[in-house]
Amino acid sequence: MFYKSIEKAADSYDVIVIGSGLGGLTSANRLARAGHSVLLLEHHHRLGGLATWFKRKGHIFDVSLHGFPYGMVKTCRKYWNNTIKNAIVQLTDIVFDNPQFSLKTTFDRVDFTQILINKFGITQAVVDSFFNTVSKMNFYDDRTMTTKELFEKFFPGRSDVHRLLMEPISYANGSTLDDPAITYGIVFSNFMNKGVFTFQGGTDKLIGMMQEELEANGVTICTQSKVDRVVIENGKVKGVAVGEKVISAPTVISNSGITNTIDNLTGREYFPENFIGEYDQVKVNNSSCQVYMGIRKGDSIPEVGDLLFTSTAPDFEAVEMRAMNTCSRTFSIYYPKTRPEAPDYTIVASMNANYDDWDGLTADQYQAAKQDIIERSFSDLDRYIPGARDKCDWVEAATPKTFNRYTLHTKGTSFGTKFEGLNISRTLFKAIPGLFHVGSVGIIMSGWLGAINYGVIVANDVDAYLRQ
């Protein structure tokens, strides 16, 4: 059942899921399939969280459908359905263009190996050794080595190679050279396995299919239902409060950010001191800016690649990538093949960003800063699609404030928290029985694949808890 408000929800469920990001959707679906009664509450008017889209002047803009790893094929088949799996297709033209190198790649291990040998002059033995090392990295390995140290070990002094290996991952999850090497290794070997993939039909189609399955499995869905509080009684979860309405459940899964979950939805006072001590070390990840460009119907643009990692910065530098005046951005180009049923050309420029740079601007400064990123994006795009601006009949920008408004995430974080957040998320239910968290934490669990897989893991935890 799908309701556009909380009014028709029942008084009690086995599980309440707060938030309908890919993690929340997946947990809700798995638990309903396992026979539990599930209520899914979302504050926005549509499902999907950051996996979202919006319509303007006949265009559909995808916000976070830029590329995901091949692992999505197996994950969607196993945990959703074959129709969803069958719509996953490869993006074959990934372009890098910066002062250190320009190249096109299919972004898989075979092609990267050739590029590293033939274009960067690295020996086959070193390349193989690097790939073998990162592919064996796992969560329980030593966390003291940084990504920078890992790169220096295999490619000393080669900032061009570091850039090739790191830039896409920085866009994909906000990580920097100072983050633990294992987080890089796990994410990179996922991405580099068989290339970059997308969902044909767009985010709207994917979320529509997920909604159908949730309803078929009996999940009660209420949108425009912002949870104000997780209700705790005698140290255990009792339910949630949405405005005046209290709904009871022995388990609550929060897909709200982990910082929101602890500080705002629950309250620090309910957690043991040592848990809060560890939680206070958690750092939230950066946010994003985007510029959305719609090409007038009847006009077209040439095929210049699916995903363009562009920069005029002399070196890769995570701080530069997040600055308001960054000259590093990715262009995702959506050709008619993206939505064969409603062919269109749209372009999304994405930049990493710091919430604090945007917060506190006056209304006029904010508008001017948005216009500035639009101008910079067009000026950069001109190198690949000259005159694209004249073909656009819609342009608008999103900032960290936009992401914060739509998802409520602390500082509009695009990728949850840094590595320390994972343990907090995984041990939440030990601090407060019945309270679980799913969603972007710790770099590894973020992104479309990470969020869905984490949704499965948390659903298994909740199922075990309910069956105790």
Ligand SMILES: Cc1cc2nc3c(=O)[nH]c(=O)nc-3n(C[C@H](O)[C@H](O)[C@H](O)COP(=O)(O)OP(=O)(O)OC[C@H]3O[C@@H](n4cnc5c(N)ncnc54)[C@H](O)[C@@H]3O)c2cc1C
């Ligand atoms: C600009 C951008 C580009 C990205 N590009 C990619 C990409 O190309 N590939 C990729 O794999 N990943 C990408 N990502 C990351 C990916 O979108 C996210 O990691 C993933 O979608 C997060 O899922 P989640 O389960 O953590 O929940 P989220 O998507 O964060 O959703 C959380 C949900 O909880 C809801 N909520 C919060 N608080 C409450 C409350 N109190 N009551 C009710 N509801 C609440 C929010 O409204 C939201 O719907 C991108 C992210 C951004 C921002």
